[in-house]
Amino acid sequence: MQYNRRQFIRQIAAGSSLLLTGCSGLQVKKSYSAHVVVVGGGFAGATAAKTIRQLDDTIKVTLIEPKSRYVTCPGSNWVLAGLTSLDSIRFSYQRLSTAYGIDVIAEQVESVDAEKQTLVLANQDQINYDRLIMAPGIDFNWDSIDGYSAEAANQIPHAWQAGRQTEILLQQIHAMPDNGLIVISAPANPFRCPPGPYERASLLAYYCQRHKPRAKILILDHKRGFSKQALFMQGWRRNYGYGTEQSLIEWQSITDNPVIAVSVKDKTLLTDFGDQIKADVLNIIPAQKAGQIAASSGLTDNSGWCPVQPDTAESTLRDKIHVIGDAAIYPGIPKSAFAANSEAKACAMAVVHLLKDKQPPEPVWMNTCFSLLTPQQGISVAMVYKLNQQQQIYKVKGAGGVSSRTDSQSLHREAQIARNWYKSITRNTFS
Ligand code: FAD
Numbered sequence: 411m412q413y414n415r416r417q418f419i420r421q422i423a424a425g426s427s428l429l430l431t432g433c434s435g436l437q438v439k440k441s442y443s444a445h446v447v448v449v450g451g452g453f454a455g456a457t458a459a460k461t462i463r464q465l466d467d468t469i470k471v472t473l474i475e476p477k478s479r480y481v482t483c484p485g486s487n488w489v490l491a492g493l494t495s496l497d498s499i500r501f502s503y504q505r506l507s508t509a510y511g512i513d514v515i516a517e518q519v520e521s522v523d524a525e526k527q528t529l530v531l532a533n534q535d536q537i538n539y540d541r542l543i544m545a546p547g548i549d550f551n552w553d554s555i556d557g558y559s560a561e562a563a564n565q566i567p568h569a570w571q572a573g574r575q576t577e578i579l580l581q582q583i584h585a586m587p588d589n590g591l592i593v594i595s596a597p598a599n600p601f602r603c604p605p606g607p608y609e610r611a612s613l614l615a616y617y618c619q620r621h622k623p624r625a626k627i628l629i630l631d632h633k634r635g636f637s638k639q640a641l642f643m644q645g646w647r648r649n650y651g652y653g654t655e656q657s658l659i660e661w662q663s664i665t666d667n668p669v670i671a672v673s674v675k676d677k678t679l680l681t682d683f684g685d686q687i688k689a690d691v692l693n694i695i696p697a698q699k700a701g702q703i704a705a706s707s708g709l710t711d712n713s714g715w716c717p718v719q720p721d722t723a724e725s726t727l728r729d730k731i732h733v734i735g736d737a738a739i740y741p742g743i744p745k746s747a748f749a750a751n752s753e754a755k756a757c758a759m760a761v762v763h764l765l766k767d768k769q770p771p772e773p774v775w776m777n778t779c780f781s782l783l784t785p786q787q788g789i790s791v792a793m794v795y796k797l798n799q800q801q802q803i804y805k806v807k808g809a810g811g812v813s814s815r816t817d818s819q820s821l822h823r824e825a826q827i828a829r830n831w832y833k834s835i836t837r838n839t840f841s
Contacts, residue, residue: 442470444765447529447539449519449703451475451503453482454735454750455545456839461758463510469765472513472537473506474529480840483603484747485832486572490580491613493785499572501840509841522707524728541761543723544709544716545735545754546701547571548602548745551714554697555595556671565674566692569610570602582691583614589624590690593679595669596631597697600715602736602745604637605791607695609781612642615650615658616784629661630679630687632668632697637744638781638791638812645783645821669694700737707731715739720803722770723757732757740775742803743795748831749777751839772797778810780828788824789813 443466448459451473459473485499503514517531528538550568552559558566567578583592592614596607611627618625636642646652646659664681671680678688699705699714709716709725716733718725720740723732734757735750743749756773763770778792793810795803813824 443468444540445470445472445538446541446543446761446765447471447537448473448543448545449475449522449529450545450547450701450735451477451480451506451514452545452547452735452750453747453835453839454547454737454754455543456480456503456506457751457754458543458545458734458758458761459512460506460510460839461755462762463512465758465762466765467511469762470513471511472515472539473503474515474517474519474531474537475503476516476518476532478502478516481573481576482747482832482836483570483572483606484835486569486576487606487610487613488782489576490569490583490610491617491785493613493782496573496576501836503840505841519703522703522731524708524731527730540730540765542731543757543761544704544707544725544731544733544737545750546703546737548698548736549700549702549705551697551699554597555669555694557674558672558694558696562672562674563694566672566677566694568695569693570606570695570698579691579693583617586622586625586690588622590622590626591688592618592625592627592691592693593687593689594627594629595679595692595694595696596629596633596636597695598632598665600745601695601698603779604744604746605642605779605781607631608636608638608642609783610693611659611661612645612650612781612783615646618658619650625658627659628687628689629659630664630669631661632665634663634665637779638789641789641813641816642781642783644816645787645789649784649787698736700733704733704737709733709737711739713739719801720797721773721801722760722764723753724760732761740795740803742805743775743793744777744779746777746779747835748779749775751835752776775803778831780824780831782825782828783821784825786825787818787821788826788828789816789821790824790828 448455479500482499506512507514522529569575569579650658667681667683725731734753736745752775760770775795780790791812794806
């Protein structure tokens with residue numbers, strides 16, 4: 411069969427079985443054994459797509475993600491402190507497509523029909539799948555604080571999805587007066603990145619110490635305690651005068667008197683007991699749930715998150731759809747990029763086995779969350795997770811824990827490991 415250039419390009423764009431392989435030129439590849447579609451190109455989705463192709467290149471993999479460049483939330487607190495740029499935490503999907511032969515489609519998925527095993531994109535294209543992996547990340551419970559909304563977030567950023575939101579918060583911090591008050595409203599559990607609000611407070615304090623020394627950061631917390639609390643507080647004492655009159659950081663649990671409303675115009679929060687707190691910069695991190703497409707596809711339960719069978723990540727509510735990353739419920743495993751990457755690998759392994767009617771291997775998941783107290787001081791919490799005979803997730807005894815040493819050398823070493831971890835997780839996911 412003779413191809414002219416236009417026919418050839420059209421066929422490649424349509425994801426035909428003609429493949430370009432390295433320098434060896436054109437090869438005719440046998441038809442694919444199955445089609446796996448992955449929705450969402452974050453840490454979970456991108457890793458799953460890549461891992462399936464690494465495990466079995468007879469499976470066609472399509473990754474659907476509306477953004478052409480993904481901005482990582484890990485590292486976005488570093489941007490706020492001026493330690494790195496937003497550009498340095500942006501990643502394209504080019505390597506996934508050129509090095510692994512993944513079809514990357516820059517579109518939004520609008521709906522999923524689990525019965526027919528099809529999904530529809532915003533451009534109305536329809537795609538069939540044998541197995542679907544959903545990794546849409548989070549959405550916000552906008553109604554948890556009266557007056558807060560997607561629109562209000564343009565003035566009162568959450569910066570809990572990195573990119574434009576990070577820029578807005580950064581600009582407001584730079585523009586605030588020297589003695590400005592930054593208020594961070596931290597959500598109740600479960601939410602994306604449990605130590606994230608406290609790393610943010612630490613690094614904003616670091617920034618203020620240098621550029622706005624009379625400023626203050628107030629964390630209003632909708633829970634009674636938080637991840638790595640003792641380590642954070644020790645770090646705040648050491649670096650930011652925590653516990654003294656001059657402290658740059660103040661933390662208050664407001665579980666009994668939660669924030670119930672916000673006035674966007676006045677940057678003022680209202681609590682249940684009628685207290686009003688006016689800020690120069692308001693950073694509301696709202697309560698969260700699974701990304702919207704998960705809910706509209708019938709994958710969420712009353713909690714707003716997606717229940718899955720942990721051994722395969724298959725939804726307990728819809729057949730042949732797997733859910734991974736922040737959107738999924740993995741009891742006991744935090745919602746982090748590290749965990750999303752780990753869940754994606756276990757899910758990819760399960761999907762490849764299921765497509766061949768084989769028993770998937772027993773999964774093991776890992777997580778480590780690093781946080782910077784200052785650019786030179788880091789802390790971490792790590793854990794390994796397995797399944798017991800009742801198919802419940804348990805923490806492997808002795809396999810993790812929080813940073814045990816807080817001498818300056820150990821803190822320094824952890825800060826370096828945090829930076830190296832960032833390089834390796836992003837390479838592992840997007841390259
Ligand atoms: P996401 O990364 O949010 O990816 C979901 C993707 O799905 C998005 O790109 C979205 O565009 C796409 N999508 C959504 N809906 C659709 C649709 N309908 N069609 C197509 N695509 C869709 N974790 C760590 O491990 N270490 C850290 O140091 C760390 N630091 C953090 C700091 C901050 C400030 C924050 C907020 C989070 C941090 N995290 C960290 C947590 C980490 O960012 C998340 O856990 C991780 O991004 C989850 O990955 P995901 O793939 O599930 O979701």
